[in-house]
Amino acid sequence: MTDFDLILIAQSDVVDYDAYSKFPVDRLELFETMTYPRMVRHQGKFRSHLDILNFARDGKYYAEADYEGRRKLLNIWNLPSASGVHLANFLLGYGIKVKVINNIDSEWDWFVESYQKCSKPPLVGISSTFYLAWSQVKPIVKQIRQLDKDVKIVVGGALMNGESTTKGQPSFEKMMRKLDINYILHAFNSEFDLRDLILNLKNDRDTKVVANSCQLNASEISEEEYFVSPTKWHEPLLADAPASYDKLNLPFLNRTIQIRTASGCPFACSFCSYPVTAGGWKTLDIEHVRAHLDSVMRIPGIDRIIFIDDTFNVPKKRFKDLLKVFCEYDFEWFSFLRVQYVDDEVMSLMKESGCKGVYLGIESSNDVILENMNKKAKRADFIRGLELLNKYDILSLAAFVIGFPGETEETLQDNVDFIENYGIDYYSLKEFFYIPNTKVDQDRDKYNLTGMGAKWQHETMDSDTASRLKLEMFKKIKNSTFIDPDTSLWYFAYLYDQGFETETIFQAQTQINDLMLSQLSGDFSDSHPSYDNLKKIMANIR
Secondary structure, three states, X not given: OOOOOEEEEEEOOOOOHXXXXXXXXXXXXXXXXXXXXXXXXXXXXXXXXXXXXXXXXXXXXXXXXXXXXXXXXXXXXXXXXXXXXXXXXXXXXOOOOEEEEEEHHHHHHHHHHHHHHOOXXXXXXXXXXXXXXXXXXXXXXXXXXXXXXXXXXXXXXXXXXXXXXXXXXXXXXXXXXXXXXXXXXXXXXXXXHHHHHHHHHHOOOOHHHOOOEEEEOOOOOOOOOEEEOOOOOOOOOOOOOOOOHHHOOXXXXXXXXXXXXXXXXXXXXXXXXXXXXXXXXXXXXXXXXXXXXXXXXOOOOOOEEEEOOOOOOOOHHHHHHHHHHHOOOOOEEEEEOOXXXXXXXXXXXXXHOOEEEEEEEEEOOOHHHHHHHOOOOOHHHHHHHHHHHHHOOOEEEEEEEEOOOOOOHHHHHHHHHHHHHOOOOEEEEEEOOEOOOOHHHHOHHHHOOEEEEOEEEOOOOEHHHHHHHHHHHHHHOOOOEEOOOOOHHHHHHHHHHOOOOHHHHHHHHHHHHHHHHHXXXXXXXXXXXXXXXXXXXXXXOO
């Protein structure tokens, strides 16, 4: 028997394309801002960009394949998650055996096989890192319960932390009863709590001592009792994490793995809550980074890394030291980049060390909006950084926020002109999302900002107008290639991992964008020439 202490479900698809497909295309104006430019309608249904590529190459969609087939088809959630690998690496240091299910939609058969081989039912964990609502957790719990109604389930991650921060721990009871969840771990850094929960369950000890937990129908607790344990702050797990990646069984890996060298962010952008919730900014020292790289590079076939640090290139001296270490290895890499802080020496080292592409959180090219966002950068700073990226032929993926307080049609036209004229390879557009406990929330009276989340309004714009203007920008921009803001850097890195050359990615995405532009004009023909063009492009990608 192969016993696991934890089977961890790292991620799953978060978009319900079938639900969008029920919208009537003859009333496109009612829902076009929800579907475009995120998806393409083909053969009567809305599909992801990657599913359009699946059909062009393999003649089938992801949902039509069996699990083995899904692992071979393109799906962004097949890209190995950072959270699953990170947790398995950490827990191994305590003798805890973890089976990582990277994408439950592709690996359910692996889940069933692993669960049934255990002599004692393991704890099942669900990471909510990419979920925005309980509705995305519900089908996973239901699927697991159908396999074994008595399984113990724990849910943790970003959604749980956000719910705890905004609504408080007592609010979990209703959803835990409704969905039949045994444990919630709600801390921002919950690795130690998960460790304690597993060890206590494994050794038949009381789980009530586990910090930052909500428990229902759990060990040592009566059927009717809902228990909330005391909260405790944990520093982010950096130097305490072992470098044991090469000792893990990760069959979903191809050529790419994600790791981090820091936690938190030293900046305080007005729209972002991360610097507060992360409890400060912490970095991993260079020798620990080297140890992690050594471990990663011992995994057969791995030669590409995505560094998920929010602020990778600050401070500059540390970044230069990291780049010099990277030069000692043979891998290509992607990362986030504060492009306003690069110079020629840094960019030269990035190129030499294998940098393939970077994500730029530019957000706006208008200096007034940048000031409102507290971005600590100006338009001229971004222009200078982009010139260096283009000089060294490093791909750029620039993200823009649409509708931040102060935004007007004129400031958005500045963004259009900027994208068109300064050599941005790929761009994304996403409406401002109003988050509580942020600086802009504190300044809401200043901007007459009301609403929350995706629905808001302020003195100069509202969310519906921002969505409409986003589509107008997409129609106008010709000199850069749109890429979905929800996947952006990962989309490019994943296709590269799957054997796409950079020129092929550009060609394929250009055809997908042409399809969306045609559909926005009312042409939903499955005979659109872009489909034949995609078949030709995909013919050599196997």
